[in-house]
Amino acid sequence: MSQIKSEIKLNIELDENRIPEKLSFTAKDGGVENQEVKAMMLSVWDAEKQESLRIDLWTKDMPVDQMRVFYHQTLVAMAESYKRSTQDERMYETMKDFTDYFAEKLELKK
Numbered sequence: 001m002s003q004i005k006s007e008i009k010l011n012i013e014l015d016e017n018r019i020p021e022k023l024s025f026t027a028k029d030g031g032v033e034n035q036e037v038k039a040m041m042l043s044v045w046d047a048e049k050q051e052s053l054r055i056d057l058w059t060k061d062m063p064v065d066q067m068r069v070f071y072h073q074t075l076v077a078m079a080e081s082y083k084r085s086t087q088d089e090r091m092y093e094t095m096k097d098f099t100d101y102f103a104e105k106l107e108l109k110k
Helices: 064-086 089-105
Strands: 009-014 020-027 032-037 039-046 051-058
Touching: 020 039, 020 051, 039 064, 064 089
Parallel strands: none
Antiparallel strands: 009 020, 020 032, 039 051
């Protein structure tokens, strides 16, 4: 019996100072081929060490106003993912309250 495998490929182009100039990713199973992006966050769990490992990258031309929206949307997605993975409705609502507060303080449009 063979296992099905899927690959997600990250491409990072750096300038001479090793600062990201261009980011893209490919996820053929998702129909994505060399999709250019301005920022990415990758978080994985090391079960042996019981800690998360992270890669946070953004291009040097990523506008700050877009970065604020990116963080807000990422926090909202994390709250929703937390709820789906734990069924913890109470903490989800707490996290949702925070994301609303975050958006309000940054004066983000809904």
